[in-house]
Structure formats: C-alpha cells, structure tokens
Amino acid sequence: MPAVLMLRALNLGDLLVSVPAMRALRRRYPRHRMLLAGNPALAEVAALTGAVDECVPHRGLGPPAVAAPDVAVDLHGVLPGSVRALQALRPRRLVAFACAEAGHTGGPLVREVEHEVAKWCRLVRYDGADADEGDLLLPPPDVASPRPGAAVLHPGAGYGSKRWPPARFAAVARALAAQGHEVVITGTAAERGLAARVAAAAGLPETANLAGTTGIGSLLALVHEAALVISGDTGVAHLATAYERPSVVLFGPASPRIWGPPAKPCHVALWHGTGEREVLADRPDPALLRITVPEVLAAAARVLAASPA
Structure with a gap:
C-alpha cells in the first residue's frame, strides 16, 4: 500500500x-x-x-x-x-x-x-486537499478523568518567557477555590516542584498537585471533563480547544494571532504584546507580566458564563 x-x-x-x-x-x-x-x-x-x-x-x-x-x-x-x-x-x-x-x-x-x-x-x-480550519475537535479518550469537573491550572511551559509568575497562578487558584471550584495543578514531572509551590501558596491540599502523575491519556481525560482550563501558551491550551472546554490562555512572547484559540465565547486569549515575533527566553516576557490576576479571573467568569455546565 x-x-x-x-x-x-x-x-x-x-x-x-x-x-x-x-x-x-x-x-x-x-x-x-x-x-x-x-x-x-x-x-x-x-x-x-x-x-x-x-x-x-x-x-x-x-x-x-x-x-x-x-x-x-x-x-x-x-x-x-x-x-x-x-x-x-x-x-x-x-x-x-x-x-x-x-x-x-x-x-x-x-x-x-x-x-x-x-x-x-x-x-x-x-496539494488539492479540502481542509477545514475548524476541524480541531478530538473524541474523548478511553480512560476516566482523575478529577472530573475540576478547574485545571497549568503554570508551566517549555520556556521561561511563557511562564506567568507562580504567585499569580496561586492567587487565581485561591480565588477559584473560594468560589467553590475543585482546583488542580498540572505539569510535567520536572514541573512538580513548581506545581507544589502554586498549590501551597493557594492553600490547596497536596492532592491538588497532579504534575507528573498524569500520563497522556489521563491528561486528555482531565481536560475533556474540566470545568475550566487556565494556562500559558502551551499544549494544555490547545487541548482545551480540542475538547471545547472553557479556557483562558495567557500570551506573552507569541501572538494569539499565530497560536491563539478559535474565536468562540468559551475561549479567551489575553495578550498585551505589540509584535508578532516569538522571543523565547528564560525570564517571563514583559507582555505576559502585564496580565493581572483580576483580569484572568474576569476572563474566567466570562468563559464559564458562556459555557453550559
């Protein structure tokens, strides 16, 4: 063949x-x-x-x-x-x-x-293919979510310029937990320490730290059944798009005009940049640092209101 x-x-x-x-x-x-x-x-x-x-x-x-x-x-x-x-x-x-x-x-x-x-x-x-740019959705995986209905916060990213400060993620996590959400923190095994710092600063139990504990199937299931996803410009944000889960994506060095979610009420891309060039560095990008905690919480409220329970 x-x-x-x-x-x-x-x-x-x-x-x-x-x-x-x-x-x-x-x-x-x-x-x-x-x-x-x-x-x-x-x-x-x-x-x-x-x-x-x-x-x-x-x-x-x-x-x-x-x-x-x-x-x-x-x-x-x-x-x-x-x-x-x-x-x-x-x-x-x-x-x-x-x-x-x-x-x-x-x-x-x-x-x-x-x-x-x-x-x-x-x-x-x-090449002659009939491509539909909206054809982004995935079917659910064959495993159950480890925390169905949770608000998923993903503070890590491959580059420091894409990482919003952990203290701000913790402030968002604390506010969401006070609103009655079960909040979990995800990441790779290498980001488990980062996730632990966010969970501790937010006053969450140790069991809220899922970094390094979810295989790819469990991560898919977690996002598929999430109430809300908040992350930087990284793979988890695209998973939220693939499962149409309410999401807030924080952009810094890269423009959402290149990497952002579709223009749907259930997704908000926050960006205060001015250029289109992606600059990858160790420190958080200045545009990313212009995003505030109240701004993220307001965006979360908007996407939750726009999405069915």
Whole structure:
C-alpha cells in the first residue's frame, strides 16, 4: 500500500494545530497508509485524530526512518532543514512550502504572520486537499478523568518567557477555590516542584498537585471533563480547544494571532504584546507580566458564563 508520510516531530500543541491539515490529507489520499513521523509520546493523541494509521518515532530534523514514501508532507515548519529531511527520502511527491535554499520551488510561499492552523491548511490545499480550519475537535479518550469537573491550572511551559509568575497562578487558584471550584495543578514531572509551590501558596491540599502523575491519556481525560482550563501558551491550551472546554490562555512572547484559540465565547486569549515575533527566553516576557490576576479571573467568569455546565 502506498504511504503518505507527514512530518511533525514536535510537541502536543504543535500536533493539535495540525489536525485539520492531517485530516484533509487523509481525505485527499484515501487509499494510502497515513504515517506520522513525530514525538512517540503523542501516539495516543495522533490515533484520536483519525488521520494517522501509524506513528513513526522521530525527533529532530534528520530524515525519518521511512523508505521512499509515495507522498511526503512537511508539516514541521523549520525551513530548510525539514524540507531537506524529506527530500532525502526521495518521495514521488513532496508537499512543502517553497524553499529556495533547499531547492524546492513547487509549493506556496511562507507568510510572515499567519495562524498555525491556517498555515498548514493552506499548504495542503495547495496539494488539492479540502481542509477545514475548524476541524480541531478530538473524541474523548478511553480512560476516566482523575478529577472530573475540576478547574485545571497549568503554570508551566517549555520556556521561561511563557511562564506567568507562580504567585499569580496561586492567587487565581485561591480565588477559584473560594468560589467553590475543585482546583488542580498540572505539569510535567520536572514541573512538580513548581506545581507544589502554586498549590501551597493557594492553600490547596497536596492532592491538588497532579504534575507528573498524569500520563497522556489521563491528561486528555482531565481536560475533556474540566470545568475550566487556565494556562500559558502551551499544549494544555490547545487541548482545551480540542475538547471545547472553557479556557483562558495567557500570551506573552507569541501572538494569539499565530497560536491563539478559535474565536468562540468559551475561549479567551489575553495578550498585551505589540509584535508578532516569538522571543523565547528564560525570564517571563514583559507582555505576559502585564496580565493581572483580576483580569484572568474576569476572563474566567466570562468563559464559564458562556459555557453550559
């Protein structure tokens, strides 16, 4: 059976914003086996998209371990490295943005400012796929939520410039708990200490700290059944979009015009930046620090009011 290889060897949020494009490719190539070269930790999420038959474990910008796919699609977005990685596989057809440095001219031009969902949908439309930018939702996982109905706060992020101060997350958690919400703090195993500091400062019990205790399936279930999700610009925010849970997303170095949730009443993106360039650094971005605790609580009240119980 001929294969379509999709390269997206990144993290959770990166995978979720590419779901409409991947589903469009599935419809475009119904007789092909759909392979995703990507983060092996996200295989369960990839399966839920309905667009992937097999995950090929892959990280970085070397050529994926796939021999001569019929079609190779560059959804990775790092030019020219990702284009060259797929060229090395000698596919019959390469679907990628034009990149003169890699010698590839048969694709659309990259735009300086474009939402990630729209970007990948535009690429696959160039190949003839019928892509729907609103096709972002996931079916629920096959596991139960560890805390159904909880308000989920996720203070961590891959870069310090995307991390709102822990003391402010704690103030939000304390206020939500006073309103009667069960509040839980999520994060990776490496962020368990951060989550513990937030929980302690908010006066929450130790059991509120779920950082490092949820596998990907449990995290999906937790967000799927959450009453509210508050996070920085990271993968959990995109999960809230995928399950249409009320969410407040705090943006700093990156613009919501590129990474923000859909324009729906159940989502609010807070941003006080002025540019479109994403600057990744160790310290919280100045634009992120302009977001206040009362502003976040007011946004939470709005999305909760706009969403059914």
